Amino acid sequence: MNTPPIYLDHQATTPLDERVLEAMLPFFTSEYGNPSSPHTCGRTAARAIRTAREQVADLVGAKNELEIVFTSGATEADHLAIVGAALAARPHGGHIVTTAIEHKAVLAACQRLVDHHGYTLTRVGVDAHGRVHPADVAAVLTPNTVLVSVMHANNEIGTLQRLAAIAEITAPRGIVLHTDAAQSVGCGLLDVAELGVDLASLSAHKLHGPKGIGALYIRGGLRITAQQTGGGQERGLRAGTPNVPAIVGFGAAAHLITTDAVPPPPRIRALRDRLQDRLLAAIPGATVNGHPHRRLPGNLSLTLPGIEATDLLDRVPGIAASTGSACNTGSGEPSHVLTAIGLTRDQARATLRLSIGRTTTDTDVDQAADLITRTAHTLVPAPANAA
Ligand SMILES: Cc1ncc(COP(=O)(O)O)c(C=O)c1O
Incomplete structure (x- = not known):
């Protein structure tokens, strides 16, 4: 299977x-x-x-x-x-x-x-x-x-x-x-x-x-x-x-x-922050979109300069994630949201949306961070002195 x-x-x-x-x-x-x-x-x-x-x-x-x-x-x-x-x-x-x-x-x-x-x-x-x-x-x-x-x-x-x-x-x-x-x-x-x-x-x-x-x-x-x-x-x-x-x-x-029968938002936020910290540390030039604090706990919109997000996701079939939003995916047009916040068309196309939820585990986050980092480095090799 x-x-x-x-x-x-x-x-x-x-x-x-x-x-x-x-x-x-x-x-x-x-x-x-x-x-x-x-x-x-x-x-x-x-x-x-x-x-x-x-x-x-x-x-x-x-x-x-x-x-x-x-x-x-x-x-x-x-x-x-x-x-x-x-x-x-x-x-x-x-x-x-x-x-x-x-x-x-x-x-x-x-x-x-x-x-x-x-x-x-x-x-x-x-x-x-x-x-x-x-x-x-x-x-x-x-x-x-x-x-x-x-x-x-x-x-x-x-x-x-x-x-x-x-x-x-x-x-x-x-x-x-x-x-x-x-x-x-x-x-x-x-x-x-x-x-x-x-x-x-x-x-x-x-x-x-x-x-x-x-x-x-x-x-x-x-x-x-x-x-x-x-x-x-x-x-x-x-x-x-x-x-x-x-x-x-x-x-x-x-x-x-x-009735609080589900994992609370702070747990989801902690996983999101862990994924965010790992990717920002490992991929030079990566930036986070959206408000730094006033945003959904599970949301991570990341721009990885020089990388086509669709290309990256095609190379990591082990991760189900999105470029921009699912609704824009496939249209070929850069997201109207990303361009509205001032991203260029190239930056918008270099943007991944990773969204954490109740079923996400620490292992998921760590494995995903490794897979995305390795793939990003094959697409844009990191400078010798980068982490
Ligand atoms: C902000 C927002 N509005 C509306 C929708 C559409 O919701 P539904 O799939 O229930 O029609 C979505 C789903 O992607 C959404 O994210």
């Missing part, structure tokens, strides 16, 4: 936790009811969804489970949030604001409003650490602005944004604040009340839950226009028979985090 690679791509997706799988299994077989059915089978499924909704609400600090709407993932949640909130607020204005480093799901949803609904869009830039300055957001707001969307943590460089400071600017003006929190929610970093956001997009597969399920947190009382209509499920905000096993799995994965 082939040895599996050392998995350092937890920001692309995470392995399903076995306890999550166990919670899901009955809903594929014996508990197959449609939650809309009024009989016992339907009621069992509806109860399971209610529990999962409470578990996800608890994870993000929502007031109650009615603030959670299940979707097929963060991509759909981004579209429902951005298009749905902007359309509902159309009588108040047609200007929306986002940032230069958003996930493509957010950028595409904003573009949809521009192309099909006549909105104007402003993209705020970031500093060299990938941080959005709240004053820069304030500077572009107009009386016509109805929505601001700023991601909580970046999927490539891990930088965390000061959402609470941005909310202090948007809330008094009645502007809706959305955040894509797909990357931060699994680290227990998202508290919607503390951050003051109105809408937050979530995804289960980034937190050891199943793929194809996510949710949108919608602050109670906020109006949004449904994007998928039909049978009236999810209180009319997302029609379609719910994916019961996946929703149960999302709830179970959330519950593992809120």
Whole structure:
């Protein structure tokens, strides 16, 4: 049997936790009811969804489970949030604001409003650490602005944004604040009340839950226009028979985090720092992207000068990692995030994203550091006096 690679791509997706799988299994077989059915089978499924909704609400600090709407993932949640909130607020204005480093799901949803609904869009830039300055957001707001969307943590460089400071600017003006929190929610970093956001997009597969399920947190009382209509499920905000096993799995994965049944972020941060220290010491000129402290605990975006990251990864099949983000991989275009923080096209192409997660071990980190260092030295030989 082939040895599996050392998995350092937890920001692309995470392995399903076995306890999550166990919670899901009955809903594929014996508990197959449609939650809309009024009989016992339907009621069992509806109860399971209610529990999962409470578990996800608890994870993000929502007031109650009615603030959670299940979707097929963060991509759909981004579209429902951005298009749905902007359309509902159309009588108040047609200007929306986002940032230069958003996930493509957010950028595409904003573009949809521009192309099909006549909105104007402003993209705020970031500093060299990938941080959005709240004053820069304030500077572009107009009386016509109805929505601001700023991601909580970046999927490539891990930088965390000061959402609470941005909310202090948007809330008094009645502007809706959305955040894509797909990357931060699994680290227990998202508290919607503390951050003051109105809408937050979530995804289960980034937190050891199943793929194809996510949710949108919608602050109670906020109006949004449904994007998928039909049978009236999810209180009319997302029609379609719910994916019961996946929703149960999302709830179970959330519950593992809120009950501290998983390795805590400091353990992941310590492994990340060990990998970072080893690679910086061994590869001359290597630099870390993203904010030095205010970034996701498992994220390591490294630029290795003179090296094509795809070339390096091709030569180390024993490591599963990413160049830039998984979503940009294969497009041939340098990442818009890396260029937004000021990297040249060559530097962007020389950038690896290594992401540590719950399943990463000390041995994984040490072996990966050795393999990457050796391969980097074959591609760009280290000077004689380098470590
Ligand atoms: C920041 C961010 N937003 C959205 C998504 C898309 O999530 P999903 O795969 O659940 O649609 C991802 C996943 O890569 C992400 O990292």
